[in-house]
Amino acid sequence: MKALKTTLLVLTLILSSCANKEEKKDLTSVEKSSFEFSTWITANSERTDEDYSKEFKGYKDAGIDEVLINTLTDAGLLTRLTPIAVKEGLKVHAWIMAMNRPGDSIALKHPEWYAVSKEGKSCFDTRPYVDYYQWLCPNREESRNHILGLVEGLAKVEGIESVHLDYIRFSDVFLPIGLLPKYDLVQDTELPEFDFCYCDVCISKFEKIHHKSPMDSPNTSIDMEWKNFRLNSIKNIVDDAYKIAKTNNKKLTAAVFPYPEMADHMVRQRWDKWTIDEVYPMIYHGFYNEEVDWIGYATKQGITDVQGKIAINTGIYLPDFKSGAELKQAILLAKENGAKGVAFYDGPQLTEEYIKVIKETKALLK
Template identity: 40%
Template structure:
């Protein structure tokens, strides 16, 4: 009798757990049958609530599940959420002119010894902070904390979470009148005293004594890790709020590490959004599929990948349609769109809501 009694109570304890897992698995399988699309937007104050309601309903109906907003606009966030969309704050991380204005000593320093606070590379808004400084990490963690404390913000989407481009995408060379077939000193960051001291402490090497520091593998790893440490600290804040952390990153793991010291396959993300802007690299539309394939291999199923597409890179709607197909066929969970999201673009996206079973 006692044995039957124990089995009875054991069943009562186990059954809810089994039922819960069955529901979760069913939800997961249901989610796996649908592609999820996103858009990057800079919200405009002039938009009315009626305009936003109509716009975001069309987004939702086309298979878009969330929006990355480049500014904090409660009106836009709540309008999106009222139409069933997720509303995430799209934040600049390491490129922060506001921080350097108050703290120029936080600036990244080039191999030629010039501070980003004094002479930014390429363009005036390139004001990069040094990721090795504890006060920079503290500033960013506090900034993310303040943002995620707002009930209308569903998550943090990181951008510019890297160093300045040591080498620009090849299509931009003519724009700036630069030929970057090698890493030039004025674009190679960060060589501030804090970075040099921390590198020496870890590797027992003086970076100034190395003849070709740009080729030193330990120095490369040190800088990959410095950015990753920033992401790890931001990740702790996001986890404490139980809100997702995502990132816009360079198109493939190799390109990201080579051009901007960004090792995104090793970050604690809930999803990644590589900016597979094929025109920037003078590549054709099929390259989108190649880039997705490389990214999927790098993350090895640890989190989903969404292919970032730059609408001006596509000559026509047929090319955009093909680009989306290449992304999805190679493992992307959906796409993220940057550009003018017209009704024609929405019509194309709406074709790619359900995965073929």
């Protein structure tokens, strides 16, 4: 719809040379009103179409423009839900858990596909932090192809805007500081049980390029080649997923860590170097014991790094807000610092108070 609007505007500009000033004014208003509100939701195949229709209408009425739907890579369910959401005026993104694939029935038949820690333990049976952390190796042909095959299945679904990669990274070497007490952990250094992937394939691929093994390194946390090898392993998957998305005339987007240096440090994710259309950094201030103004700071960091090549939608975590006023402040900070939109985690957390704030703030931004 936006593309159509843009095309119409361009045509109008070409056709009516005498009304130049007026048309330019229209174009500015289109740009301004394109600040988009989105929300992540997880779908359940047992719910009826009518039920979803009601939920999607609720989002639209609340001022939401886009839904990022996790169907646990069920392309059939996404095919069912997309026209319902589109009919209610929403754009749909196909949210997929990429490297972390809990309960993946195909992957579970291949224990060797899973990422291995520096301790030599596989995520297949030894999960870091939580049982749903079941990370696949980014360098094995078979595990990569499996993930990219799932991306392709979603990319083929008619009517979606993008395939939205989540967990497109390594397992957390460092957890967000605000979450450490929950796990009763101290993480002053890179701990071997949280450091991945030391499987045979990763080590041998690295050795071919650098003629050394991370197993012989006296301190892997300061071995830049080893770090960069892993950053590139994730980038390579994203770049391949981008080609798949484009072949199917879709965008590629991703949920990422707050800003590139932080993502690099915590989860070996350097998203400013990816080939991707848009990112949704999860700027969840409460996870990092930060205040609301940090949402503006982190948004700006990403905006500066991507130099206009990747659009940024600031992701915010609703349970971290103490009031509607704080939520409004966060939305305005995202906009002021250059975000294309703001994404709320998650749909069911949108209270009546927050919906009112979103509507009012949206009207302000138009």
